Amino acid sequence: MMPQPSSPAVASPTMALVLQGGGALGAYHIGAYQALAEHQVHPDWVAGISIGAINAAIIAGNPPDDRVERLDALWQAISWPDFAGGLDDAPWRIAHNFASGAEALLFGQPNFFRPRPVNPWLVPHAAADACSFYDTAPLLLTLRRFADFVLINHGAVRLSLGATNLATGALEFFDNRRQAIAPEHVLASASLPPGFAATRIGDDYYWDGGCVSNTPLDAIVDEPGCPHIVAFVIDLWNPVGPPPHSINEVLWRAKQIQYASRVAHQIEAVATRMNLRRALDLLAASAAPPEPTASMPRRLDIVHIVYRPNAAELPNSDAEFSRLSIAARRAAGYRDMHAALVAAPWRRQSPPPHVAAMIHRVERETVTTQREPGLRSTQDVSVAA
Numbered sequence: 326m327m328p329q330p331s332s333p334a335v336a337s338p339t340m341a342l343v344l345q346g347g348g349a350l351g352a353y354h355i356g357a358y359q360a361l362a363e364h365q366v367h368p369d370w371v372a373g374i375s376i377g378a379i380n381a382a383i384i385a386g387n388p389p390d391d392r393v394e395r396l397d398a399l400w401q402a403i404s405w406p407d408f409a410g411g412l413d414d415a416p417w418r419i420a421h422n423f424a425s426g427a428e429a430l431l432f433g434q435p436n437f438f439r440p441r442p443v444n445p446w447l448v449p450h451a452a453a454d455a456c457s458f459y460d461t462a463p464l465l466l467t468l469r470r471f472a473d474f475v476l477i478n479h480g481a482v483r484l485s486l487g488a489t490n491l492a493t494g495a496l497e498f499f500d501n502r503r504q505a506i507a508p509e510h511v512l513a514s515a516s517l518p519p520g521f522a523a524t525r526i527g528d529d530y531y532w533d534g535g536c537v538s539n540t541p542l543d544a545i546v547d548e549p550g551c552p553h554i555v556a557f558v559i560d561l562w563n564p565v566g567p568p569p570h571s572i573n574e575v576l577w578r579a580k581q582i583q584y585a586s587r588v589a590h591q592i593e594a595v596a597t598r599m600n601l602r603r604a605l606d607l608l609a610a611s612a613a614p615p616e617p618t619a620s621m622p623r624r625l626d627i628v629h630i631v632y633r634p635n636a637a638e639l640p641n642s643d644a645e646f647s648r649l650s651i652a653a654r655r656a657a658g659y660r661d662m663h664a665a666l667v668a669a670p671w672r673r674q675s676p677p678p679h680v681a682a683m684i685h686r687v688e689r690e691t692v693t694t695q696r697e698p699g700l701r702s703t704q705d706v707s708v709a710a
Contacts, residue, residue, distance in 0.1 A: 338553040338554060338555045338624075338626070338671065339369045339370060339551045339553065339554045339555070340366055340367070340368050340369050340370070340555055340557075341368060341369065341370040341371070341372065341545050341554055341555065341556040341557065342358070342361070342368040342370070342371045342372070342381070342384070342556075342557050342559070343372050343373075343377075343540060343541055343542055343545070343556050343557065343558045343559065344371070344372070344373040344374070344376075344377030344378070344380055344381050344541075344559050345373075345374055345375070345377050345535075345539045345540040345541070345558070345559065345560060345561055345562075345588065346374045346375025346376055346377055346378075346515075346517075346533065346534070346535040346539045346561070347375070347376055347377075347539075347561030347562065347584070347632075347643050348375070348376055348642075348643030348644055349376075349642060349643055349644060349645050349646045349650065349651070349654075350376070350561040350562075350632060350634075350642060350643055350654060351375075351376030351377060351379070351380055351561065352400055352650070352651040352652075352654040352655050352658070353559065353561055353632045353654045353655065353657055353658035354376075354377065354380045354396075354559055354658060355380070355393070355396045355397060355400065355651075355655045355658060356654070356655040356656055356657065356658030356659030356660070356661075356662065357557070357559050357630065357658035357659065357661065357662040358380075358384060358392065358393065358396060358658075358662075359393045359655075359658075359659050359662075360658075360659050360662035360663040360666060361557070361662060361666070362389065362392065362393055363663075364663075364666045366666065367389050368384065368482065368557075369481075369482065369483065370482070370483040370484075370485070370545060371384050371385050371482060371483070371484055371485075372484075372485040372486070372487070372498075372541040372542070372544040372545055373484075373485075373486055373487070373514065373541060374486070374487040374488075374514055374533070374534035374535055374538070374539060374540065374541045375514060375515045375517060375533050375534060375535050375539070376515060377541070377559075378486040378487070378511050378514035378515055378534070379399075379464075379468070379511060379515055380396060380399075381484060381486065382468060382472045382477065382484065382486075382506075382508075382511045383395050383396050383399055383471055383472050384396070384482070385472075385476070385477045385480065385482040385483075385484040385501070386471070386472030386473045386474060386476050386477045386480075387471075387472065387473065387476070388476075395471050395472075398471060399467070399471045400651050400655075401648075402435065402436045402467060402470075402471075403434050403435060403436050403437040403467065403646065404434065404435070404646045404647065404648050404651060405425070405428060405432075405434070405435065405646070405647070405648075406648065407421070407425075407647050407648050407649050415636050415637055418635075418637035418649070419636075419637050419639070421637075421647065421649065422637055422638070422639050422642070422645050422647060422650060423639060425645050425646065425647035425650070426639060426641040426642075426644055426645040429644050429645065429646055430641075430644065433459055434646050435463075436463050436464070436466070436467040437461070437463055437464050437467065438459040438460065438461045438463065438464065438520070438521065439459060439460050439463060440458065440459055440460075441455075441457070441458060441459065441460050444458070445457060445458055445519070453491070453522065453523045453525070453530050454522050454523055454524060454525050454530065455522055456522050456523070457518065457519055457520060457521050457522035458519060458520050459520050459521055460522075461512060461515075461516065461521050461522070461524075464508075464512055464515070465508045465509070465512060468508040468511055468512070469508055472508075472511075474506065474507060474508065477501055477506050478501050478505050478506055483500070483501060483502055484500070484501045484506060485498045485499070485500045485501075485541060485544040485545070486498065486499045486500075486506070486510055486511060486513075486514040486534070486541075487514055487534030487537075487538065487541040487544065488510075488513040488514045488516070488524075488526075488531040488532070488533070488534045489531060489532045489533060489534055489536040489537050490529055490530075490531060491523050491529070491530040491531060491532055492529060492530070494537070495537070496534055496537040496538050496543075497531075498541070498544045499513070499514070499526075500544070509524055509525075509526060510526060512524045513526055513531035513532075514531075514533065514534050515533055516531060516532050516533050517532065517533035517535065517536075518532055518533070518536075521533070538587070538591060539562075539584055539587060539588060540558060540560070540587075540588045540591055540592075542556065542558060542591060542592065542595055542627070543591075543595070546595050546598075546599065546625060551623070552623060552624065553623075553624040553625075553626075554623075554624070554625050554626070555626045555628065555671045556625065556626070556627050556628065557628045557630060557662070557665070558588075558592065558627055558628065558629045558630065559630050559632075559658070559662075560585070560588050560629060560630060560631040560632065561584075561632050562580075562581050562583075562584035562585035562588065562631075562632070563581050563585060563631055563632060563633050563634060564581065564582060564585035564586060564589060564631070565633075565688075566578055566581060573639065573640060576640035577638060577639060577640045577642070580640060580643075581634075585631075592627055592629055592684060593684075593698055595625075595627070595682065596625070596627060596682035596683070596684055596695075596698040597698055599623065599625055599681040599682040600679075600680055600681050600682055600697070600698065602681065603623075603679060603680065603681035604679055607678070607679055623681055624676065624681055624682070625681060625682040625683075626670070626671035626682075626683055626685060627682065627683070627684045627685065628665050628670070628671070628685045628687065629684060629685065629686045629687065630661050630662060630665055630687040631661075631686070631687065631688060632654070632657060632658070632661070633657065633688070633689070634654075635653060635657075637650075638650075660690070661687055661690075662687075664687055664690040664691075664692065665685070665687045665692060668685075668687075668692040670683075670685040670692050670694050671685070674694045674696065676696060677696070677697070680696065680697055682698065683695060683696055683697075683698070684698050
């Protein structure tokens, strides 16, 4: 995004795309990225965890004009053909999705993961990188097919991938500005136990970053040298929903709340930390005014875009890769990101001097800006898309 004409001295913000984990729900990322591309918003920085790491690698590993096509091709390659098409009534879609999820559990997904020949319950001792229900070796070949790792490591887009260090239990980030990224780093971020085994990187083993945190926002917020960051946080788990009336709805709603609450708390915590830091800086500056050459104050706009699933989603929707569901999630991601880009609250809403971070939430094509998260007061401003 270019700066407004009234502020010619202000540099364009760093555009960051933050892609969280959610398995098959990650098809939502495709539509969200397509909307970005159509608005000529090409991320400077992409951070991902789990399926978000896979999609992030495809984005960073392809030229801007090819990214949407390569994302579509990847998801086509890792999905089975649908059983039938053309029917859209809810009972049929639910039955279809149940069958698709069962197919993934029994046979895995093409070019992604496959069942191990021997059930791990029958193996009393196995290597750390072989102790799982599924073998993810096909994904390594798929990543090499759809992402150019030379471009990832020498291109303009910064890539950060979150993974859990099995020895320490801590979340670590692989970053192409600090190390060479290989397909194994992407796989490490997506190695969710017990389905997928740990991935070895050097002398360490890693599990899915979602074991600690499902949203890689921390990878970007403390980076020096970025005066203004606009971070599009693509949230695959909806915190809002009606009371469940069946065991299927209970299981699905419980999973949504579990993951969505972590994301919401993390976003609030990041914004609160930055705003408290700004308040302390202002107090210090009032006692000792900064030098004229002091760096520009940091500003962070978090654009929190939440997937609202349809009625046919199931408790195992994160393992349901039918092409019908992929298309529906993709379309939803496009609509929601388009609404955020039309509203562009990071350009229309200026924070008060004592505020460093604002949160803009996108729901049902309306953008609501929380101007002072974590400080003395909160003012919500709705911006029609």
